[in-house]
Amino acid sequence: MSIKAFELCLAVERDLLMGDKARINIECIECCGKNLYIGTNDCFIFHFLLEEKSLANGKQTFSVQRQPHKYLGLKKPVNELKAASALNRLIVLCDNTIMLVNMLSLDLIPSGSKIKGVVTFTVNENPVSGDPFCVEICVISIKKRTIQIYMVYEDKVQIVKELSTPEQPSAVSLDGYFLCLAFTTQYIILNYNTGTSQDLFPYDSEEKKPIVKRVGREEFLLAGPGGLGMFATAAGVSQRAPVHWSENVIGAAVCYPYVLALDDGFVTIHSMLDQQLKQTLSFRDGHILQDFEGKVILATTKEVYMLVPLPLERQIQDLLASQRVEEAIVLAEGARRTIPKDKFQVLHRRILQQSGFILFGQLQFLEAKEYFRKGHLDVRELISLYPLLLPSTSTFTRCHPPLHAFADLNHLTQGDHNKIIKCKQFLISYLNEVRTTDVANGCKEDVDTALLKLYAETGHESLLDLVASENSCVLVDCVPWLEKYHKYFALGLLYHYNRQDDTAIQIWIKIVNRDLQDNTRADLFEYIVDFLSFCSNQELVWKYADWVLQQNEKIGVHIFTRRPVNEDKGVKLNPDVVIKYLHKYPQAIVFYLEHLVLDRNIQKEAFHTHLAVLYLERFLDLYSQKKHSSDELSYVRGKLRTFLQQSSLYRVHFILGKIKDTQLDLECAILYGKLEEHDKAMNILVHQLKDFKAAEDYCIWNSKDRDFSYRQKLFHMLLSTYMDPLLTSSELSVAAVDLLNSHAEVFDATWVLRLVPDNWSMQLLCPFLIEAMRKSMHSTRMSQVALALAHSENLIYKHEKLKCQAEKVMLSEKKGCQLCHNTFNNPEFVWYSNGVPVHTHCAMKRNKNLTDMKHLRDASNHT
Amino acid sequence: MKKPDVKLVILGDVNVGKTSLLHRYTERRFKDTVSTVGGAFFLKQWGPYNISIWDTAGREQFHGLGSMYCRGAAAVVLTYDVTNWQSFAELEDRFLALTDTASADCIFAIVGNKADLTDECASVPHPEAERDACPCPSPVSTTKSHKQVVKEDAVALYKRILKYKMLEEKQCQAAEAMCFETSAKSGYNVDLLFETLFDMVVPGILRKRAEGLSQTVDLMECKGTGPKSSCCY
Numbered sequence A: 001m002s003i004k005a006f007e008l009c010l011a012v013e014r015d016l017l018m019g020d021k022a023r024i025n026i027e028c029i030e031c032c033g034k035n036l037y038i039g040t041n042d043c044f045i046f047h048f049l050l051e052e053k054s055l056a057n058g059k060q061t062f063s064v065q066r067q068p069h070k071y072l073g074l075k076k077p078v079n080e081l082k083a084a085s086a087l088n089r090l091i092v093l094c095d096n097t098i099m100l101v102n103m104l105s106l107d108l109i110p111s112g113s114k115i116k117g118v119v120t121f122t123v124n125e126n127p128v129s130g131d132p133f134c135v136e137i138c139v140i141s142i143k144k145r146t147i148q149i150y151m152v153y154e155d156k157v158q159i160v161k162e163l164s165t166p167e168q169p170s171a172v173s174l175d176g177y178f179l180c181l182a183f184t185t186q187y188i189i190l191n192y193n194t195g196t197s198q199d200l201f202p203y204d205s206e207e208k209k210p211i212v213k214r215v216g217r218e219e220f221l222l223a224g225p226g227g228l229g230m231f232a233t234a235a236g237v238s239q240r241a242p243v244h245w246s247e248n249v250i251g252a253a254v255c256y257p258y259v260l261a262l263d264d265g266f267v268t269i270h271s272m273l274d275q276q277l278k279q280t281l282s283f284r285d286g287h288i289l290q291d292f293e294g295k296v297i298l299a300t301t302k303e304v305y306m307l308v309p310l311p312l313e314r315q316i317q318d319l320l321a322s323q324r325v326e327e328a329i330v331l332a333e334g335a336r337r338t339i340p341k342d343k344f345q346v347l348h349r350r351i352l353q354q355s356g357f358i359l360f361g362q363l364q365f366l367e368a369k370e371y372f373r374k375g376h377l378d379v380r381e382l383i384s385l386y387p388l389l390l391p392s393t394s395t396f397t398r399c400h401p402p403l404h405a406f407a408d409l410n411h412l413t414q415g416d417h418n419k420i421i422k423c424k425q426f427l428i429s430y431l432n433e434v435r436t437t438d439v440a441n442g443c444k445e446d447v448d449t450a451l452l453k454l455y456a457e458t459g460h461e462s463l464l465d466l467v468a469s470e471n472s473c474v475l476v477d478c479v480p481w482l483e484k485y486h487k488y489f490a491l492g493l494l495y496h497y498n499r500q501d502d503t504a505i506q507i508w509i510k511i512v513n514r515d516l517q518d519n520t521r522a523d524l525f526e527y528i529v530d531f532l533s534f535c536s537n538q539e540l541v542w543k544y545a546d547w548v549l550q551q552n553e554k555i556g557v558h559i560f561t562r563r564p565v566n567e568d569k570g571v572k573l574n575p576d577v578v579i580k581y582l583h584k585y586p587q588a589i590v591f592y593l594e595h596l597v598l599d600r601n602i603q604k605e606a607f608h609t610h611l612a613v614l615y616l617e618r619f620l621d622l623y624s625q626k627k628h629s630s631d632e633l634s635y636v637r638g639k640l641r642t643f644l645q646q647s648s649l650y651r652v653h654f655i656l657g658k659i660k661d662t663q664l665d666l667e668c669a670i671l672y673g674k675l676e677e678h679d680k681a682m683n684i685l686v687h688q689l690k691d692f693k694a695a696e697d698y699c700i701w702n703s704k705d706r707d708f709s710y711r712q713k714l715f716h717m718l719l720s721t722y723m724d725p726l727l728t729s730s731e732l733s734v735a736a737v738d739l740l741n742s743h744a745e746v747f748d749a750t751w752v753l754r755l756v757p758d759n760w761s762m763q764l765l766c767p768f769l770i771e772a773m774r775k776s777m778h779s780t781r782m783s784q785v786a787l788a789l790a791h792s793e794n795l796i797y798k799h800e801k802l803k804c805q806a807e808k809v810m811l812s813e814k815k816g817c818q819l820c821h822n823t824f825n826n827p828e829f830v831w832y833s834n835g836v837p838v839h840t841h842c843a844m845k846r847n848k849n850l851t852d853m854k855h856l857r858d859a860s861n862h863t
Numbered sequence B: 001m002k003k004p005d006v007k008l009v010i011l012g013d014v015n016v017g018k019t020s021l022l023h024r025y026t027e028r029r030f031k032d033t034v035s036t037v038g039g040a041f042f043l044k045q046w047g048p049y050n051i052s053i054w055d056t057a058g059r060e061q062f063h064g065l066g067s068m069y070c071r072g073a074a075a076v077v078l079t080y081d082v083t084n085w086q087s088f089a090e091l092e093d094r095f096l097a098l099t100d101t102a103s104a105d106c107i108f109a110i111v112g113n114k115a116d117l118t119d120e121c122a123s124v125p126h127p128e129a130e131r132d133a134c135p136c137p138s139p140v141s142t143t144k145s146h147k148q149v150v151k152e153d154a155v156a157l158y159k160r161i162l163k164y165k166m167l168e169e170k171q172c173q174a175a176e177a178m179c180f181e182t183s184a185k186s187g188y189n190v191d192l193l194f195e196t197l198f199d200m201v202v203p204g205i206l207r208k209r210a211e212g213l214s215q216t217v218d219l220m221e222c223k224g225t226g227p228k229s230s231c232c233y
Ligand SMILES: Nc1nc2c(ncn2[C@@H]2O[C@H](COP(=O)(O)OP(=O)(O)OP(=O)(O)O)[C@@H](O)[C@H]2O)c(=O)[nH]1
Pocket: B012, B013, B014, B015, B016, B017, B018, B019, B020, B021, B031, B032, B033, B034, B035, B036, B037, B056, B057, B058, B059, B113, B114, B115, B116, B117, B182, B183, B184, B185, B186
């Protein structure tokens, strides 16, 4: 594969030089600015002015204008020509002699300006001395193994250095102090300033003509073994891999980033960047190939051609057109130094983007993505390849000139369905990756809308995440698309995201009602309920409450019961309003009241009474039905009973009025209990229901949180009921014995014993008696302990008192009472244990004032 | 063009698999090669460093280029083919002398390639290499080739190299650690080889940088300081 990097243009035709004189040949060429010089083998120097013209088709042509020529009169060939434009001189090598001629008139500069005995010479293009009015040249002398450095001035030459070399040099190039020399058997680098040298590599100059060509600062290109073009630096190392020429290369030139080589049939062009062969031009009878300040000149012995480099962008586009992405990028990046920074950046990015599209076209998505990223691609360029993805509101137009040749995805894939799917998958992952990054800046709508469309179309699971979270999807554009792919649930979410909750709910309701088909969520009804329960817009809640409750009261009521606890005052639903509304929904209202009373623990009589009534009615209703399930009935009754027992806020009389004439004796008893009418309650429990366990429980829960004596009272009442002399029965006696034996600790034993009939055996009451004995023993011992403790405390105080009395007290008229601050006028006084004497009357007054007995005890150990 | 911080050179006789080794490491697969002409060059980013790896040509014709390629090298990989004694002998006879131009603290590795032909363990494709495995697996020859060079030979050579370089064995890497048997075909030990060497050359880079630092005159820094600038009047 090749690329066109150079174009061959004829510059000087045969007719302009020697015409048909067969034996006259071009020997050497020099080009400096517009001046083209040609030296011939018959000692002529021709001078032309070179005019460059661009044709309309972008091609270059050259026209030459012949100037006066010069015959040097030596009958020898002109071997070499070199222009020194700053001096207005042309350095000429002819007949082993270097001479200077005027650049324009070609007149010889007389005396003192000649160097004799020269085989070949080279000009230092990077001299260390910066003198602009002289040129440094290096000469290979005909003297064996000798090299000389000269300074060439306008009208004189001056030798600077002469060096002898270990072998005969045959070619030389110069940069700074560094000479790169071809010897008979090898190439070396020689520093003419220090004399140090460095071997490069062996080369047989006698077998094949060596080439030594400076390519840049301290770097040379050398003909190597096996037709290699070797790169070597002044330090003696290679920084680039060699280029591979043919075995018989006769000349080489450099035109960054290319090296050109001439052999007997071709000009080959390699890139220095990747060492690859880029172009081959067939060229017969090539004789000279040389570069002059960016111009490359190729000549036969009769004609002169220019090798014109194609503009870089054109070369890059050619490479891209043949899909040689990497080479194109290498070429572009190689030009970084030669193009202004901002221009380079534009070019570079564009090439990366184009490369990305080429790889994209080959479905090499990973690589493509990397180039898109490096090239800062406007992601819409990519989206626009996919028909209909960009929103209709998008202002995007593809960049011009286009980055690729694809009309759209169908064109790119030739309609291959599998490929289209792959491309879509790629775009999904790409957009998903970039949507939250800088790449999407300024085109978030386009990116998100495209992504939504792709998700919808491919049934991608992330669709819901996209519409439910922060996004920039364009609603009007997405609606028809989501409808088309039956993504109604997602559509609802998108409406919700766009603050159109009403529309969202309407769509969802249609799905539940099966007017629309979308199975995204099996639990959509629950979802709607949940949605409404979190919906802060009361109007919406009321608007859809009926629909919701008609679907399912139990779940539907969640829209009232599952509202956020810390809802704003303004949006909080008033329970009274809700209760009033829920009258139509017998189940729902119970759930709602339970929520208020049991969950939220609202202490409001109306709610409690209402709930009790509803429980009761529910029970009675069930009970009246012919075919009721006993399970349900007992469940409902259990709820009623528990509530009646636990709540103490409902209106007892009101409920009692409703319950009296029913079968609900137990509940009736509970209500009596609430009214503290325990005898009535116990009567029901013991005599009507004969449910002794219930009676016992009654005593326990009615005395819960009450003091012991209340509990004892209830138990005593129960025992009395059992032992009512008017209603004795063996059953009741057994109940009484059981009660005593199982709750011995609550009873007052003496009271019980008085009640117990004489004919009851000890055996019968044994557990009770044991417990009663134990209890009384326990209390005896406890009081003994208390007594002993009090006694010992008393002894401690006595001890302290004696201690105090043992000390003497001095009392004089001068001493004052600490309480009234008057002096003592009689010997009676009170002495506090802390050593303070006070008047007896003062002490008495104080004691009176101290209401707290404890204080009195602490402070007054009076004598 | 990024400037390499350090150079690594692969030497060895023609056909031992130098190009294949580099190729396996850089492109993670084994593919057909043509005999290298002149030399080839690869730049590897290793952490913050750029390491240039030179693949040289084993052909006699290009032998003369070796010294230049080795000039200043921080590491040299001497490669032979485990099924070919001659390729091993050539290392000492022909290639060792090329390394005279290498950096004084150059690290040497001796690598016996094509181990897949002789050792069962080396012919198992690396997990990573599997995806590149050819669709029609070449029938694994149960009759392995004869191994002409064993690791002990390589270790002995390594010790001779140290002698040749007049280095103390104790101060250098253990011989066993610097002799590898690899297979470019299966990927066996290839990453290990390159990455061991990369890690070993890093200290050298740092040393070079530290020296370089003290030798470079920073023009921005000495602006207007001291009597040095007096010459500009
Ligand atoms: N079985 C096997 N064959 C290998 C291995 N490595 C290389 N080869 C083969 O050996 C031959 C030579 O490989 P190259 O990598 O070109 O050898 P080279 O050392 O670069 O040769 P030159 O460039 O000429 O010096 C090729 O046919 C490879 O397929 C290996 O590990 N195992």
